[in-house]
Amino acid sequence: MKRSQAVKLTLMGLAGGVVTGCSEPQEQIVTFKDIEDCVDSNLFEAEDCVYQYEKAVAAHQLEAPRYSSRFACEQDFGQNYCASTRNGSFWQPFMAGYMMSVIARGVSDAIYYRSAYSRPLYRSRDDWGMYRTSSNYPIGSYGSSGKMTNLPRSIMTTVPNNSGTIKKSGGQYGKKAPTIKRGGFGSKSAARGGWGS
Amino acid sequence: MLRIKSAPRANLLERANQYGFDFHTIDGEPYWDETHYYQFTLRQIEDDLEDPTNELEQLCLDLVGDIVRDEHLLAKLKVPSSQWHHILDSWRSKEPSLYGRMDFAYNGQGPAKLLEYNADTPTSIYEAAFFQWIWLEDQVDTGIVWRGADQFNSIQEKLIARMAEVSPDGEIHFACCRDSVEDRATVEYLEDCARQAGLTTKFLYVEEIGLNTNKQFTDLQDFEISCLFKLYPWEWMFDDPFSEYLAKSKTRFIEPAWKALLSNKGILPLLWQRHKGHPNLLPSYFEGEEQADLGHSYCRKPLFSREGANISLVRPNQPLLEVGGEYGGEGYIVQGLSPLPRFEESFTLIGSWVIGHQAAGLTIREDNSLITKDTSRFVPHIIVG
Numbered sequence: 001m002k003r004s005q006a007v008k009l010t011l012m013g014l015a016g017g018v019v020t021g022c023s024e025p026q027e028q029i030v031t032f033k034d035i036e037d038c039v040d041s042n043l044f045e046a047e048d049c050v051y052q053y054e055k056a057v058a059a060h061q062l063e064a065p066r067y068s069s070r071f072a073c074e075q076d077f078g079q080n081y082c083a084s085t086r087n088g089s090f091w092q093p094f095m096a097g098y099m100m101s102v103i104a105r106g107v108s109d110a111i112y113y114r115s116a117y118s119r120p121l122y123r124s125r126d127d128w129g130m131y132r133t134s135s136n137y138p139i140g141s142y143g144s145s146g147k148m149t150n151l152p153r154s155i156m157t158t159v160p161n162n163s164g165t166i167k168k169s170g171g172q173y174g175k176k177a178p179t180i181k182r183g184g185f186g187s188k189s190a191a192r193g194g195w196g197s
Numbered sequence: 198m199l200r201i202k203s204a205p206r207a208n209l210l211e212r213a214n215q216y217g218f219d220f221h222t223i224d225g226e227p228y229w230d231e232t233h234y235y236q237f238t239l240r241q242i243e244d245d246l247e248d249p250t251n252e253l254e255q256l257c258l259d260l261v262g263d264i265v266r267d268e269h270l271l272a273k274l275k276v277p278s279s280q281w282h283h284i285l286d287s288w289r290s291k292e293p294s295l296y297g298r299m300d301f302a303y304n305g306q307g308p309a310k311l312l313e314y315n316a317d318t319p320t321s322i323y324e325a326a327f328f329q330w331i332w333l334e335d336q337v338d339t340g341i342v343w344r345g346a347d348q349f350n351s352i353q354e355k356l357i358a359r360m361a362e363v364s365p366d367g368e369i370h371f372a373c374c375r376d377s378v379e380d381r382a383t384v385e386y387l388e389d390c391a392r393q394a395g396l397t398t399k400f401l402y403v404e405e406i407g408l409n410t411n412k413q414f415t416d417l418q419d420f421e422i423s424c425l426f427k428l429y430p431w432e433w434m435f436d437d438p439f440s441e442y443l444a445k446s447k448t449r450f451i452e453p454a455w456k457a458l459l460s461n462k463g464i465l466p467l468l469w470q471r472h473k474g475h476p477n478l479l480p481s482y483f484e485g486e487e488q489a490d491l492g493h494s495y496c497r498k499p500l501f502s503r504e505g506a507n508i509s510l511v512r513p514n515q516p517l518l519e520v521g522g523e524y525g526g527e528g529y530i531v532q533g534l535s536p537l538p539r540f541e542e543s544f545t546l547i548g549s550w551v552i553g554h555q556a557a558g559l560t561i562r563e564d565n566s567l568i569t570k571d572t573s574r575f576v577p578h579i580i581v582g
Contacts, residue, residue, distance in 0.1 A: 002242065002347050002580060003558075004354040007330050011389040012323075012382070013217030135368070135397070136420065160397050165366040172421065172447075179407035179415045184439030186404035186429065189374035 027153040028102040031121060031131055032145050037097075041146035044100075052118035056098035060120035063134040063159055064092040065173055066166045075170025078125040090166045097121040097131055099139060101156065102148055117156050124174030135160050136173050198305025199236045200540040203342070206231065206335050218328055220379045223572050229324065230574040231332055234342075235545070235561055237305070238582045242349045242559075245309050249477045250299055250549040250556035253311055253468075256475075257459050258554070260467055261288060264458050273483065274463040275500055275527040277435050283444040284454045292453035293363045295387075295426070296322065296356070297551045298560065300569075301477075304538035308476035309547065311468075312532070313498070316459035317452050318430050320379060321575060323386035325550060325560040326352035329577045346579040349559050353390060355552035360394035362553065363451055364424050368397040370416055373428040375402050379571075380428050387426060403429045408439060414448045424449045431457035432501050462498045462530045480533040487531060494534035499525035504571035510534065520568050537567055546573070 009015040032038040038049035067073035070091050073082035077093035084091050100118035121131040123142055131139040133155060140149050206212060209231065213221045221229040264270045265285045268278075276284065298319035303309035330350055336342040360369070371388045373380040388398045399416060406422070407415040414422045425448050427434070434440060435457070443454070458464065465481035472478060480490045484497070494512040502508060506522025512534065537544040546569040548560035564573040 002239075003333075003350040004326075004330060004352070007327055007353045008393070009216060009327065009386075009389050010392055012385050014215050015217075015389075158397055160367050167366075172423070176415075176419045176421070177409035177411045177413070179409050179419045182407040183404055184408060184442075185406050185427075185434060185437045186374055186402070187437050188433035189376075189403065189429065 025153045026150040027117075027156045028148050029099045029139075029151055029156060030102060030146060030148055031097055031099045031140055033097045033143070037145045038100075043102075043146055052100040053098055056100075056118040056120045057095065059118075059159060060092075060095045060134075064095070064120065064122070065134060066090045066092055067170065068166050068168045072167060072170045074125075076124060076173040077122065078128075081123075081125075093122050095120045096123040096142065099131070099156070119156060119159070122173075127175040130175075132173075136176075198241060198303070198538075200233050200543075200545070201236055203231065203234050203336070206332070206339070208335075212331065212335065213328075216328060216331065217382065217385070218323070219382060223379075226572065228572065228575060229328065230563065230576050233576055235576060235578040237349070237578060237580050239347075239580055241305060242580055245303060245305075246301070246547065246549050246559070247349070247556040249301075249309055249311075250551060251554075253299060253314075253477060254551055254554050254556075256468060256472060257314065257316075257464065260464060260471065261455055261458050264467070265289075265455060270467070274458060274461045276457065276461075277440075280435050280440070280443065280454070280457075284457060286444075287450075287454035292449060292455070293359075293451075294453060294456060294554065295359055295363050295451045295552070297452075297456070297459070298322075298548045299551065301547045301549060302535040302537050303547045309549075310479050310535040311465075311477050312479075312496075312535070312546075313462060314459050314464065315548075317456045318428050318460070318503075319548075319550075320383050320428070321548065321560045321562070322352065322356075322550070323383055324575045325548070325558055326350065326356065327386065329575075332577045333579060342579060343581065346581050348577075348579055350557075352550050352552060352558040355555060355557045356387070356390045357394045359553035360391045360396055363449075364391070364396050365449055366423050367395075368399075369424045369426055369451070370422045371398060371400045371426045372403045372406065375404060384426070384428050391426075403427060406439070408442060412442050412445060414439070414442070414446055422448045424451065426451040430460070430501070430503070432461075460501075462500050462502065465532055466530055479535055482531055484529040484531055490533070491531060492533050496532045496534055497529050498532065499529055500527045505568045508568050510567055518567060520566075520570065537569070543574075544569075545576075 035049050035053045039046050073091040082091045082093050098118055098120055129142055131142050137155055265288045271281050297316040299314050300312045301309040302312055333348050337344050369391050371384045373384045391398050401416050405417055409415045416422055466483050469478055469481045497509045499507045502524040505520045507524040509517055509519040537546055542565055543563040544567050546562045550557045559578055561576045561578050562569050562573040563576050
């Protein structure tokens with residue numbers, strides 16, 4: 001057969017529709033340093049704290065940034081904040097905390113349980129007071145345990161798969177340098193109208 | 198290769214709406230045209246189109262390896278000298294290519310002749326990869342097309358497989374210019390494929406790309422862009438104000454900068470010079486360097502041109518056929534004429550998709566003129582026998 005076995009769309013047409021920033025659904029989340037922090041907050045049952053923490057640790061294995069050397073990892077996360085994996089093939093930062101959906105609260109209901117998310121959080125060397133996701137998205141202050149925050153749901157639910165990439169150097173994780181100008185590309189298009197080939 | 202009249206689907210508009218095909222009609226004229234389809238034999242597809250596409254791709258890659266190290270050739274292709282190093286770097290570090298489309302004159306007999314290689318910003322991929330596939334599925338279901346019919350179209354499968362290979366860190370930003378429905382849909386389709394490959398994606402317009410204090414390109418949330426698919430020509434990027442930051446940028450571009458060389462019509466004379474007499478190539482020369490084998494009928498094309506703009510056909514005893522436009526300032530090439538085959542009132546162009554350096558499927562375009570343009574009709578195809 002000379003054609004694709006099957007084709008589908010997940011984004012275009014009635015399959016999806018583009019998610020835009022302003023209309024994106026929000027998710028209420030809470031950040032914690034560890035299980036104890038979560039239990040102390042009295043926001044969740046201890047078993048929820050443990051369950052969601054374990055889910056975050058499992059996600060951490062998959063999505064934490066990977067570096068080819070200790071040096072490269074420590075450039076982004078600080079000295080002694082990285083560990084090599086069991087087989088020693090790359091280095092990853094320690095998980096600095098985790099965030100969980102507020103709907104995980106009192107979720108004896110199995111349906112809610114499955115739809116409640118938790119994700120690992122990290123602290124970058126150049127912005128130590130801030131929690132960030134593995135994709136470098138700033139979440140809130142480290143230590144502000146128990147404070148509820150609203151996030152675009154996709155930040156919570158989209159798990160980046162970093163397992164395929166091992167960075168050779170640091171410098172890509174941490175505080176963002178501010179954008180100083182825009183509009184430096186695309187001047188030809190405005191001048192000519194549409195095109196394609 | 199036959200052109201066969203066929204009943205359009207009764208639910209065509211519903212299908213188009215369902216699958217986000219918003220530009221099936223352009224300026225009131227049908228763009229997607231399923232009142233006919235083309236029928237090929239498997240031998241025609243494999244021997245005359247697929248194999249030559251794969252072979253030409255290798256010749257093109259060899260040629261890039263020569264051009265990037267040759268200042269004389271880079272100057273001849275009118276590549277700005279400020280970008281030579283950047284292009285060489287992108288080639289040396291083997292920055293991966295996602296896709297391209299070779300356009301052929303082919304009438305079902307004899308060798309297909311390469312007219313040009315849309316190596317940087319080809320469009321019509323959604324129509325070819327997805328909507329054409331659905332058309333066959335639908336027409337087989339209603340009995341309009343024979344159940345045993347196949348199609349040369351593994352484009353989407355290959356795109357999804359290739360996406361994971363071109364992204365360095367599991368994330369791709371997609372960008373096109375404002376104000377083009379077709380471009381926006383093309384990019385949305387590719388973004389869809391990237392998501393199906395398990396990648397994280399974001400969209401922004403080319404005009405919205407930012408520059409941060411580290412002189413790196415940023416998205417609307419100020420994140421540095423690690424990988425950018427841009428449906429925007431390299432030669433325009435080279436002319437834009439941000440071009441001076443390209444060389445030190447850590448962004449990986451799809452297509453990579455070395456593709457700027459293959460989308461240049463100057464590769465046609467260079468390929469002919471290296472492979473004179475190749476059955477799938479036409480005699481081609483930089484204007485002013487013509488030799489006798491060009492013949493008296495030829496086509497004149499700007500080094501940079503899209504949608505047929507500024508192309509003219511010169512034939513003895515016939516009026517000059519010419520399409521206007523704003524290209525051509527950088528010089529021209531001339532190419533021996535291999536007229537497109539004519540079916541009734543339509544001239545037919547075969548586009549052959551290359552995904553990750555492999556031939557993957559067809560786009561067929563028809564026009565009432567010998568010069569194919571952006572408004573030329575897209576016609577589906579099948580393989581029988």
